[in-house]
Amino acid sequence: xQTRGLYGxxxxxxxxxxxxxxALVLLLGAxxxxxxxxxxxxxxxLVVAIVVAVVLLLTTWYGGASMTLAASTARPADPERDQTLxxxxxxxAIASGLPVPAVYVIEDTAxxxxxxxxxxxxxxxxxxxxxxxxxxxxxxxGVIAHELAHVRNYDIxxxxxxxxxxxxxxxxxxxxxxxxxxxxxPRRSRNRDVGGPLILIAILVAVLAPISARLLQAAVSxxxxxxxxxGGAEMTRYPEALARALLKIEADPEVLEAANRATAPLxxxxxxxxFEKRAAGLLRTHPPTEERVRLxxxxxxxxxxx
Amino acid sequence: MLGLGIGVVLLAFLGLLxxxxxxxxxxxxxxxxxxxxxxxxxxxxxxxLKRRYDLIPxxxxxxxxxxxxxxxxxxxxxQARANAVSAQGPAEQGxxxxxxxxxxxxxxxxxxxxxxxxxNENVMKLQEELTGTENRIxxxxxxxxxxxxxxxxxxxxxxxxxxxGMLGFTPREFFATDDDAxxxxxxxxxx
Numbered sequence: 380x381q382t383r384g385l386y387g388x389x390x391x392x393x394x395x396x397x398x399x400x401x402a403l404v405l406l407l408g409a410x411x412x413x414x415x416x417x418x419x420x421x422x423x424x425l426v427v428a429i430v431v432a433v434v435l436l437l438t439t440w441y442g443g444a445s446m447t448l449a450a451s452t453a454r455p456a457d458p459e460r461d462q463t464l465x466x467x468x469x470x471x472a473i474a475s476g477l478p479v480p481a482v483y484v485i486e487d488t489a490x491x492x493x494x495x496x497x498x499x500x501x502x503x504x505x506x507x508x509x510x511x512x513x514x515x516x517x518x519x520x521g522v523i524a525h526e527l528a529h530v531r532n533y534d535i536x537x538x539x540x541x542x543x544x545x546x547x548x549x550x551x552x553x554x555x556x557x558x559x560x561x562x563x564x565p566r567r568s569r570n571r572d573v574g575g576p577l578i579l580i581a582i583l584v585a586v587l588a589p590i591s592a593r594l595l596q597a598a599v600s601x602x603x604x605x606x607x608x609x610g611g612a613e614m615t616r617y618p619e620a621l622a623r624a625l626l627k628i629e630a631d632p633e634v635l636e637a638a639n640r641a642t643a644p645l646x647x648x649x650x651x652x653x654f655e656k657r658a659a660g661l662l663r664t665h666p667p668t669e670e671r672v673r674l675x676x677x678x679x680x681x682x683x684x685x
Numbered sequence: 686m687l688g689l690g691i692g693v694v695l696l697a698f699l700g701l702l703x704x705x706x707x708x709x710x711x712x713x714x715x716x717x718x719x720x721x722x723x724x725x726x727x728x729x730x731x732x733x734l735k736r737r738y739d740l741i742p743x744x745x746x747x748x749x750x751x752x753x754x755x756x757x758x759x760x761x762x763x764q765a766r767a768n769a770v771s772a773q774g775p776a777e778q779g780x781x782x783x784x785x786x787x788x789x790x791x792x793x794x795x796x797x798x799x800x801x802x803x804x805n806e807n808v809m810k811l812q813e814e815l816t817g818t819e820n821r822i823x824x825x826x827x828x829x830x831x832x833x834x835x836x837x838x839x840x841x842x843x844x845x846x847x848x849x850g851m852l853g854f855t856p857r858e859f860f861a862t863d864d865d866a867x868x869x870x871x872x873x874x875x876x
Contacts, residue, residue, distance in 0.1 A: 462814075462817075466816075466817030466820070469817065469821060470817065470824050471824075473733070473824045474824035476722075476832075516816075
């Protein structure tokens with residue numbers, strides 16, 4: 380795999396992620412318009428799609444971070460008891476120039492970590508006691524750097540947007556399918572040519588759109604994880620430590636009790652091991668660990684090939 | 686007819702002038718922002734250095750009773766700290782800082798030989814604080830250098846380089862250490 384050096388990879392990844400999000404938003408708009416066309420009101424369909432998305436977005440925007448933290452049973456870190464962790468977070472905040480995020484600890488022997496918060500000023504990082512105990516200081520630094528890179532890249536805000544768009548598509552699809560199934564077709568249609576074939580197409584779209592949206596969402600998630608790996612390496616200038624940490628976390632057989640399917644994509648390595656093993660490559664929320672390690676180890680000096 | 690022609694040319698000229706002035710203002714603001722970030726980053730280094738100065742006397746106090754045969758190392762640390770605190774100017778301060786880091790490194794290495802010290806929780810906490818501080822200093826310097834790179838690159842690339850000198854901006858120097866060993870933060874892993 381040809382490496383473009385650290386900064387080249389970061390730029391390429393950002394472009395890719397932006398394209399994916401644009402694709403997702405277009406999909407939502409097209410879907411809304413298509414549904415609207417079925418009922419003879421294409422622009423209304425588009426508007427409804429956007430309204431649904433905005434309502435969902437506002438709901439998750441302000442409550443998001445605290446909901447996530449509460450769901451993971453995290454407690455605030457204690458500067459005395461968790462001295463090393465707090466120090467490492469401060470060090471990484473200095474290296475990145477970001478304000479110091481709130482630090483939380485999850486009492487669980489499975490090693491893992493996640494970041495949350497809509498922007499760097501409202502950010503929080505949570506780390507399990509398992510991670511804290513099983514990694515050495517350099518590896519812990521690598522993991523914290525990865526999480527801070529998520530914060531710096533506004534990933535949480537970004538993935539919220541994506542999740543809301545996907546949710547809106549799923550809602551619309553559900554609504555459309557029910558309406559078609561029970562309603563037996565468009566009622567207030569002004570266009571009398573609307574009939575059988577169009578309904579079939581509508582059903583097809585209603586079924587395929589949510590799936591394609593989820594595929595796009597998984598692709599965006601993977602891209603963002605890679606970007607965070609690279610960003611973390613940029614902060615520590617020591618990618619080997621993060622590579623070692625990822626291998627350790629992946630190899631650990633413990634199950635993270637606090638995680639569930641909703642919060643799983645936020646963690647540094649997907650904690651639901653059964654899901655990751657069964658999931659086809661395209662549905663994975665994180666790139667395979669071997670691939671991430673290979674990328675990190677192939678970086679060499681961050682200033683080369685820049 | 687001629688009047689109309691001159692009017693159009695004048696308008697075009699004014700439009701161009703507005704664009705150029707607008708660009709100059711935006712560039713100036715961007716450079717000021719970058720320079721302020723740079724100065725902030727430099728100040729951050731000082732904050733971390735001061736933190737180190739404050740922690741060292743505590744460490745020396747705590748270990749000196751246990752390390753009666755290592756008085757020389759302790760004296761070196763205390764002396765190096767005093768020199769660093771009183772150093773004038775960035776060059777002298779940089780050299781004094783290097784000496785202090787070397788002395789601390791020696792002290793940490795010596796502590797390894799004293800099991801009573803390693804068992805003492807207070808000493809270990811203080812050592813972790815010092816490790817954290819050394820790392821913070823190193824990362825503050827790294828961040829400062831990152832800001833210097835960003836500032837200098839902006840200054841030297843086209844079209845900003847056309848007016849940068851005129852506006853009074855000059856490239857900054859990177860923070861460099863001569864000592865190769867000093868580049869790595871003092872790593873103490875007692876696990």
